[in-house]
Amino acid sequence: MGLKWSINGKYFKFFGVRVSNSKGLIDKLKPRERQSYVWAEYHGKQIDLSAPRYEARDMVLSCWIVADNAEALTKQYNSFMAEFDKSGTQRFLVEPFGKAPYIYDVILTDKSELDKEFCDGEMFGTFNITIQEPNPIKRVLYTVNPQLTISYNSPTETDIIIDGVKYQGNELVNFTKDLGSRDVVGSTGNLLINSSCLGGKHPATNLYNSEIVIQNDGVFPTVKSFYSVAIQGTGDFKMPYVEAGRYLFLRNKQITLSFYARSNYPPSSYRVTNQLTDDSWNIGTSGNGDKNGKKLTTTWQRFEITCIPVWGIVFEASNLVSFSAPQVELGNKSTAWSVAENDKHYIVIAGNIEDITNFTTNAEVLWEKI
Numbered sequence: 001m002g003l004k005w006s007i008n009g010k011y012f013k014f015f016g017v018r019v020s021n022s023k024g025l026i027d028k029l030k031p032r033e034r035q036s037y038v039w040a041e042y043h044g045k046q047i048d049l050s051a052p053r054y055e056a057r058d059m060v061l062s063c064w065i066v067a068d069n070a071e072a073l074t075k076q077y078n079s080f081m082a083e084f085d086k087s088g089t090q091r092f093l094v095e096p097f098g099k100a101p102y103i104y105d106v107i108l109t110d111k112s113e114l115d116k117e118f119c120d121g122e123m124f125g126t127f128n129i130t131i132q133e134p135n136p137i138k139r140v141l142y143t144v145n146p147q148l149t150i151s152y153n154s155p156t157e158t159d160i161i162i163d164g165v166k167y168q169g170n171e172l173v174n175f176t177k178d179l180g181s182r183d184v185v186g187s188t189g190n191l192l193i194n195s196s197c198l199g200g201k202h203p204a205t206n207l208y209n210s211e212i213v214i215q216n217d218g219v220f221p222t223v224k225s226f227y228s229v230a231i232q233g234t235g236d237f238k239m240p241y242v243e244a245g246r247y248l249f250l251r252n253k254q255i256t257l258s259f260y261a262r263s264n265y266p267p268s269s270y271r272v273t274n275q276l277t278d279d280s281w282n283i284g285t286s287g288n289g290d291k292n293g294k295k296l297t298t299t300w301q302r303f304e305i306t307c308i309p310v311w312g313i314v315f316e317a318s319n320l321v322s323f324s325a326p327q328v329e330l331g332n333k334s335t336a337w338s339v340a341e342n343d344k345h346y347i348v349i350a351g352n353i354e355d356i357t358n359f360t361t362n363a364e365v366l367w368e369k370i
Contacts (some may be wrong), residue, residue, distance in 0.1 A: 004095040005061075007083045008164060010185045012063075015080040020126075025094060025141060027313055029054035029136055039254070057136035058109070065125045070116060073123045077114050084108040084129070089163030092131065093346070100366050103140050103346050105161050106131040137349040138370060143179075143363035144343050150175045152359040158351035169349070184341040226350045232257040256306045258334040266296040270321055274307045281305055298319065306332045 005012040012019065032055055035048040065080075069071035084090055089105035096102070110130035117124045141150075148162065151174045158169040163182050169175070190345045261283070263270075270284040281290055283303055290303040300322075324368055329335065346366070349356075353369050 002097065003260045004093075006093045006184075007054070007097075008086070008090055009183045010083065012080070013143060016064050016067060017063050017074045017080050019063050022059065024057060024059040025104075029057055031055070054137060056347075057104070057133040059104070059131050059133070061129050061131070062243075063127055063129065067123050068126075070118075070120075070123050073116060073125050077125060077127070081129075084131075087162070088166065089134070089164070091161075091346075100142075101140075101346070102370075103348055103367075104131075104133045105135070105159075105164065105166075105177075105350070106133050107349060111278045122279070137353055138348045138350040138367075139353050139356075139365065141347040141348070141349070141361060141363040142366040143345050144339050145362055146179055147347075148175075148177045148179055148345070148347065148361070148363060150347070150349075150363070152349075154351070155355050156352045158349055158353075158356070161348040162352065163345055163347075168234040169351075171283050174250060179345050181342045182345055253330060254306065254308050254332060256304060256329050256332055256334045258302060258304045258327045258329075260300050260302050261296060261321055262298060262300045263296050264298060266298065270296055272305055274309060277307070279307045287323070304334050344357050 003019070005017075031052040034052070036045045038045045050254040065073060065076055084107070089107055092104040092106045094102040094104075098298070108129065109132045112127050112129050114125050114127045149336055150160065153172060154169065155171065158173070160167040160169045160175060161178060162179070167175070169199075213337055257272075261270075267284045269282055270280050270287070271280060272290075273280045282288060283290050283295055285295055288296060290305055292304060294303055327334065345363075347363060
């Protein structure tokens with residue numbers, strides 16, 4: 001696991017962009033020039049010795065990009081740079097080796113020139129981007145809670161920036177915000193689908209069936225919505241499923257599906273079938289279990305199934321089966337369940353952070369001051 005870079009929720013690799021070098025990301029900021037006065041009758045000078053104030057943070061990223069031809073390279077580059085053409089600041093994240101990410105809200109401050117070179121049938125390009133964080137002193141919060149609460153006192157105005165959207169904080173801040181889902185595109189790794197929702201009845205059908213709606217962004221799919229944790233009856237409840245012509249990124253690729261399930265009255269048959277193939281797993285009490293031989297009980301267990309979907313994966317049960325935390329990954333191994341990227345929210349409070357008092361929040365403080 002290496003460094004992951006994103007702008008406005010879009011990972012650099014989605015655009016085919018890699019970073020070879022960076023400057024200024026975690027350097028000590030330049031102090032603003034202090035007021036001073038020279039007295040003719042004294043040596044040296046008199047300097048304002050109050051707490052320092054700092055200049056904006058300047059950063060430079062040295063990037064490279066590769067494509068099949070010059071036209072494709074130019075399109076990828078222009079699509080990437082267009083993220084910096086939007087109004088306001090842009091949310092820039094650096095996630096170092098699975099550790100706490102660095103969060104910046106930035107603007108582009110200099111031109112970027114793309115140098116192209118053709119080699120071995122591919123077109124390579126290198127370029128620099130110069131960005132600035134105008135309000136660099138900040139406290140960073142993290143939450144997966146769908147509702148955020150923050151309250152504090154501050155003698156000066158502060159910026160409250162939630163997933164890149166800015167709000168103004170005045171002297172007395174008492175802030176509540178429903179967060180929804182964060183847009184994330186091109187997340188790296190093998191994880192295709194997961195959800196931290198525990199759900200209930202489907203809002204449209206009022207039935208205990210499961211559904212994941214996903215979109216193909218050209219690189220990786222993202223979860224758009226998830227409802228329910230239970231599958232009831234003998235109908236073809238599809239979770240997740242591959243529909244012809246719609247979810248082609250899953251077809252003919254080996255995936256591992258993992259999920260948690262339990263039942264108060266475990267059925268003898270709870271069949272998971274890879275449609276149009278001979279693959280079928282009965283994880284009910286009379287079956288052979290999943291790939292590890294696990295069968296349904298009254299307690300929650302994590303099940304794993306590896307297959308190559310051709311049409312869809314169908315769940316059929318003769319009794320109510322509770323279902324939670326689905327995850328689909330490329331390959332034949334599953335990793336520990338983790339929070340979906342679009343359920344993660346990062347909040348920046350920027351300004352004179354050292355003057356804030358009576359601070360409370362339901363979010364985790366990721367960086368006290370950075």
